Amino acid sequence: MTTTVHDPLDFEVLGSGLGFTEGPVVTDDGTVFAVDIDGGRVLRLSHGEVTVVATPGGGPNGLALETPTTGIVANNGGFLWSEVNGVRIPIDHPTHTNEPPGFTGGWIERVDLTSGDVTVLHRACNGRPLRGPNDLVVDEAGGVWFTDHGKGRRASVDRGGLYYIPPRGDTVVEKAFPLLGPNGVGLSPDRRRVYVAETFTGRLWAWDLDAPGEIRPASGSLTVRHGGVCVVATPYSFDSLAVEADGRIVIGAIADGVAVVTPDGSEVDVYPVPGDTTTNVAFGGPDFRRAVITLSRSGRVVETTWPRPGFALNVGPFQAA
Numbered sequence: 001m002t003t004t005v006h007d008p009l010d011f012e013v014l015g016s017g018l019g020f021t022e023g024p025v026v027t028d029d030g031t032v033f034a035v036d037i038d039g040g041r042v043l044r045l046s047h048g049e050v051t052v053v054a055t056p057g058g059g060p061n062g063l064a065l066e067t068p069t070t071g072i073v074a075n076n077g078g079f080l081w082s083e084v085n086g087v088r089i090p091i092d093h094p095t096h097t098n099e100p101p102g103f104t105g106g107w108i109e110r111v112d113l114t115s116g117d118v119t120v121l122h123r124a125c126n127g128r129p130l131r132g133p134n135d136l137v138v139d140e141a142g143g144v145w146f147t148d149h150g151k152g153r154r155a156s157v158d159r160g161g162l163y164y165i166p167p168r169g170d171t172v173v174e175k176a177f178p179l180l181g182p183n184g185v186g187l188s189p190d191r192r193r194v195y196v197a198e199t200f201t202g203r204l205w206a207w208d209l210d211a212p213g214e215i216r217p218a219s220g221s222l223t224v225r226h227g228g229v230c231v232v233a234t235p236y237s238f239d240s241l242a243v244e245a246d247g248r249i250v251i252g253a254i255a256d257g258v259a260v261v262t263p264d265g266s267e268v269d270v271y272p273v274p275g276d277t278t279t280n281v282a283f284g285g286p287d288f289r290r291a292v293i294t295l296s297r298s299g300r301v302v303e304t305t306w307p308r309p310g311f312a313l314n315v316g317p318f319q320a321a
Contacts, residue, residue: 199237
């Protein structure tokens, strides 16, 4: 693995002081939606104005467009918060616990981006409560991949997983388990792979797909229990992710800025964002080189021109091998 650290990112600020920002989405008309985990809000940023679209409560953590007017939100159910040096962080710092008192679980919900109406869709998988839905991506069939990051306590953490909601939307299917702090999730441009970034390990995992929502069974005796292939193991902490049109995976690397990984894991490019916490990236604009980035330490949503085009989500069919 070759790592190249670039100059710090230059960007323009779309909104600041917005809480613990995550889940950016760029629509066709240039409007940006994002979530505020701390405030339990879904936000719209357009023409220099920030408006609250919905207040689902809990901890809205990831957002993906379902239709032009509705979004699917991965809601972690809420965190335990503390303040360190004037900055609110989603954990009780002395005990390293983020599970709040009386916590019962997280959920997947639909948000009407026009009316603000919120509908809870799923709270469990096979009778097991979801612990901390984190990030999600809608595939070309209308199914939803999402990660469950879980919650942590002083002496233990939940084992997380990768899940899929089929297009009919009536159930949640466990696809890969266990994972250690699964966070960002995304699809390769040919829809032949699903990626997951782990926060605690700095690893990027991949699973090959035989069809939308169908992971190819792992082969060989040396595969890990969840069947994924480790694309790269890094010294960083990973948050959510996006994918470029050429297949590179673009990951919010928390304190280290943005990390970009080639599909074979041979190259990692790091674009620092000093003094902030980089949580997620989304692409948009006519050439898909508009990169919208959430910086949660300062509660900002920013944008920059990316070196390469991003992957236009859900354009075109699954490409068979």
